[in-house]
Amino acid sequence: MKRATSIGIATTTVFYVLCGCLGYAAFGNDAPGNFLTGFGFYEPFWLVDVANICIAIHLIGAYQVFCQPIFGFVESSCAQRWPESEFINGEYPINIPFCGQFCVNSFRLVWRTAYVVMTAILAMLFPFFNDFLGLLGAASFWPLTVYFPIEMYIARTKMPKFTFTWTWMKILSWVCLVISLVAAAASIQGLATDVKKYKPFHTEQ
Template sequence: MQDTLKSGPSKIKAMQKATTVAISITTIFYVLCGMIGYAAFGNKAPGNLLTGFDSDKWFWLVNVANVCVAVHLIGAYQVTTFTQALVCIRLMQVLAQPFFQFVETKCANKWPESGFIKTTYQIHIPMFGNYDVNFFRLVWRSVYVLITSLVAIILPFFNAFLGLIGAVAFWPLTVFFPIEMYIKQTKMRRFSFTWLCFEALSLFCLMISLLAAAASIHDLVVSAKIFMPFKSVS
């Protein structure tokens, strides 16, 4: 039966297709939201088109979206216990996992005889089964999540910070490195028509990133003048 089944695509082709589709869809949504918002409201366009106006008509839709984001990212911290799962619901970042591993490896190498760091216990949780628990990992990761959550709640400049992070990360990660790797991989001839097109695209995206970063910094400066902890500004 297996011989009669069609083999799936290679991992490289599947990843290329997934990346193309994901970046294309994201770009279309972002560009449309930016263009439609600016065309309709100009510089007065709110950072959140659904909640930026004096109306609570769409609050339920935003709440549903927030729940979906929480459910989608709840596994980002790779929690090991039910307690950690409860703690991690508030703030999930995929980039935290390598940082967790880095800190835990450093601590294990520095204090190799510490039972608190090294020892793993098996705890039975009714209806959830047995879990291997390391108390150092439990305490350290929970404290990290609580602190980052508190900082995120205190800072009110959500859209400005998000725009600055996106502007800084967009050009090098999404444009420059992929283009340079493709040029290197295909051994593309310098100053050929295709090479010039790729470099022009990279330069154009760099200019967009710089402009977006400048706008985000301006928003941060303006928002800082009316800063109020635990209250959203943008």
């Protein structure tokens, strides 16, 4: 798990730095939010299609990972509040050929479907996807990716204060906090600009 996490974070960091820093260095504020088609070039079509498929796979997986805590919290809370409800707690086994038995829960099916539909409608209502996603990323990057893992590692290893490793981990945490605050400020500025020309169910060019 440690090796997989290290490879994943390193790969993500390289791509984000290339897209963010080099894109800004080359185009400044005119850098497009979509590097695939933001320049007006759509060829070769197969390369753009493959890249879009990779993005879809990435976002579908990320959506599932980030939504599971929300799903789990709502479902466990409802199960505790209404323990006698067959709609919330009932499990109905269904045999799927070549896959075995699969249990279906009515509440889980309705609630998760409604959640996905609601988030899809909200995404269509807000066309400024890049700035909104940037704000969410900036808000979650420092606490989830940097602060909590560092603090948990320090607590687990019982690392003494002001040692070399402790000092550099704290410096890393503060530097990443500053980066997150700057990214959040830039996203808020972009959202404020987009709201001025906001039209529901329209994409921003």
